[in-house]
Amino acid sequence: MAEPHGSTASGHGLPAASGPAGSGTGTATALLDVQGLSASYGPVRALDGVSLRAESGRITAVLGANGAGKTTLLRTISGLVRPTAGHVVLDGEDITRAPVEAMVHKGMAHVPEGRGVIAELTVDENLRVGSLFRGKVGREEFDRVYDLFPRIAERRDNPAHTLSGGERQMLVVGRALLARPRILLLDEPSLGLAPRIVAQIFGLVRQLVDSEGLSVLLVEQNARSALSVADTGVVLNLGRVVVTDDARTLAADEDLRHAYLGF
Amino acid sequence: MEEFLSLTLGGVVNGSVYAAFALALVLIWRSTRIVNFAQGSMAAATTFIAVAVIDSGQSYWVGLIVALLAGLVMGALIERVIIRPVEGGPELNAVIVTLGLFIAIQGAVALFAGVNQRAFVPPFSNIGYEVREGFTLLSLSPNTIWTVAAVVVTMLLLIALFRFTRLGLAMRASAFGQEVARLLGVRVGRMLTLGWALAAAVGALAGLLIAGDVSFISPTFMDQLIVFGFVAAVLGGLDSPIGAVVGGLLLGLALNYVRGYLDDSLLGMASLVILVIVLLVRPGGLFSTTPARRA
Numbered sequence: 001m002a003e004p005h006g007s008t009a010s011g012h013g014l015p016a017a018s019g020p021a022g023s024g025t026g027t028a029t030a031l032l033d034v035q036g037l038s039a040s041y042g043p044v045r046a047l048d049g050v051s052l053r054a055e056s057g058r059i060t061a062v063l064g065a066n067g068a069g070k071t072t073l074l075r076t077i078s079g080l081v082r083p084t085a086g087h088v089v090l091d092g093e094d095i096t097r098a099p100v101e102a103m104v105h106k107g108m109a110h111v112p113e114g115r116g117v118i119a120e121l122t123v124d125e126n127l128r129v130g131s132l133f134r135g136k137v138g139r140e141e142f143d144r145v146y147d148l149f150p151r152i153a154e155r156r157d158n159p160a161h162t163l164s165g166g167e168r169q170m171l172v173v174g175r176a177l178l179a180r181p182r183i184l185l186l187d188e189p190s191l192g193l194a195p196r197i198v199a200q201i202f203g204l205v206r207q208l209v210d211s212e213g214l215s216v217l218l219v220e221q222n223a224r225s226a227l228s229v230a231d232t233g234v235v236l237n238l239g240r241v242v243v244t245d246d247a248r249t250l251a252a253d254e255d256l257r258h259a260y261l262g263f
Numbered sequence: 264m265e266e267f268l269s270l271t272l273g274g275v276v277n278g279s280v281y282a283a284f285a286l287a288l289v290l291i292w293r294s295t296r297i298v299n300f301a302q303g304s305m306a307a308a309t310t311f312i313a314v315a316v317i318d319s320g321q322s323y324w325v326g327l328i329v330a331l332l333a334g335l336v337m338g339a340l341i342e343r344v345i346i347r348p349v350e351g352g353p354e355l356n357a358v359i360v361t362l363g364l365f366i367a368i369q370g371a372v373a374l375f376a377g378v379n380q381r382a383f384v385p386p387f388s389n390i391g392y393e394v395r396e397g398f399t400l401l402s403l404s405p406n407t408i409w410t411v412a413a414v415v416v417t418m419l420l421l422i423a424l425f426r427f428t429r430l431g432l433a434m435r436a437s438a439f440g441q442e443v444a445r446l447l448g449v450r451v452g453r454m455l456t457l458g459w460a461l462a463a464a465v466g467a468l469a470g471l472l473i474a475g476d477v478s479f480i481s482p483t484f485m486d487q488l489i490v491f492g493f494v495a496a497v498l499g500g501l502d503s504p505i506g507a508v509v510g511g512l513l514l515g516l517a518l519n520y521v522r523g524y525l526d527d528s529l530l531g532m533a534s535l536v537i538l539v540i541v542l543l544v545r546p547g548g549l550f551s552t553t554p555a556r557r558a
Contacts, residue, residue: 078446080446101445103446104448105448109446110446118440119440120439121432121439132449
């Protein structure tokens with residue numbers, strides 16, 4: 001599902017000329033280190049020894065077709081799916097067996113596929129849920145999120161089910177930010193959104209990464225947009241990592257794009 | 264006119280008790296999407312616990328507090344031990360489990376307290392005020408005022424909990440978005456346990472209020488109330504505490520008019536007719552937001 005034209009967050013088209021700012025593989029600064037992760041749904045093996053590293057202050061994009069195991073990967077990292085083998089290490093701490101509820105305490109916020117707003121709660125209440133585990137949180141942190149996303153600020157007292165798809169995505173990203181994560185797991189944020197909105201959201205994520213040192217593990221089927229914003233790309237196929245490389249190198253590799261990325 | 268006034272007041276009193284019971288059902292439905300058919304026998308059990316306390320020489324108020332605490336503990340235990348394994352599974356499993364629980368608890372109460380009816384003395388007089396020479400409003404007595412006040416205060420406390428506290432927000436988030444709530448660090452399991460505990464405590468209050476109203480209790484004395492409470496909850500949309508209270512009051516009024524103008528024996532049937540009509544005309548209840556949400 002490639003977009004008609006390359007309207008992307010960072011603005012520049014593909015392929016880009018400049019070289020990688022950091023290698024995609026194996027530096028010592030990996031914030032999230034996934035080692036040989038496997039997971040199954042009954043007899044169906046969804047992940048087969050996946051290893052990848054998400055580095056501090058960078059966007060790592062996991063790409064691949066439907067059924068490649070992208071969503072399962074994120075769900076296994078955050079504990080919603082229990083792995084059959086492998087380890088998840090966050091900043092040196094093995095969190096493979098940690099309960100889902102503990103992840104956000106450890107600095108990891110997972111924004112699930114399909115927007116994940118709590119439809120019955122208002123916009124403001126949804127945001128407050130994001131900061132619940134931190135105890136009392138100053139109003140200025142909410143105002144900051146509303147400044148980032150003025151469109152949801154106008155709707156703050158409306159129930160979340162009245163929001164549009166783009167507004168919902170802004171809400172869940174804003175809510176995750178209120179958890180003050182070090183790493184944000186974003187599952188298919190572009191799904192069903194207009195290219196303009198996708199560019200806006202990706203641009204904002206990039207901005208947060210650059211200005212605040214946030215790290216992002218981004219799962220996307222929309223490889224073209226994702227690679228334009230990411231630093232590193234990991235291509236997944238049938239539960240295995242096919243290739244890991246600098247995002248621009250991947251975007252420039254025509255054979256790879258045709259074979260796995262659909263653009 | 265006097266008869267109408269009397270029936271209306273009586274309807275409000277009965278309705279407030281149905282409302283309390285419906286509140287208990289709604290609390291559980293919201294948190295775990297289970298209709299707790301055992302609510303009636305759980306309330307009967309806590310009422311008998313209160314009676315045992317009162318029999319031992321303590322006041323009604325000590326009995327009430329013990330019953331509420333017993334409700335909290337029983338609700339939490341039942342959720343943790345019996346309901347947790349069927350949560351999130353097929354709905355029918357949970358229904359069968361709560362039906363089984365209903366029978367088991369009722370049997371246990373009968374075992375300890377016997378199957379015979381026994382008298383229950385309400386905390387305040389059940390004798391109606393004489394509003395004017397020769398006209399006594401039977402349904403306006405110190406005890407009915409206490410009954411209505413207790414339900415209203417309980418409802419206000421619950422609304423305050425859900426609307427203004429972080430705990431209430433965590434409970435609502437757990438009820439409406441379990442997975443998201445867990446990902447955001449909310450201890451969803453605890454919130455569900457708390458939902459059941461609160462529900463059982465509200466049910467315990469309803470049990471004692473009814474006992475004071477009818478003056479006789481037996482292990483089965485709450486059985487009819489589960490029907491009324493359920494109809495009231497459905498009337499209010501099953502999801503909404505305010506809906507439960509309004510549904511309870513409407514049902515109380517409707518049934519009291521049936522009782523007064525038609526016949527006592529029609530009560531059960533009338534409540535089911537109302538249930539069928541609501542399900543046909545507004546299946547989401549009077550306060551439902553569901554259609555807007557599903558759209």
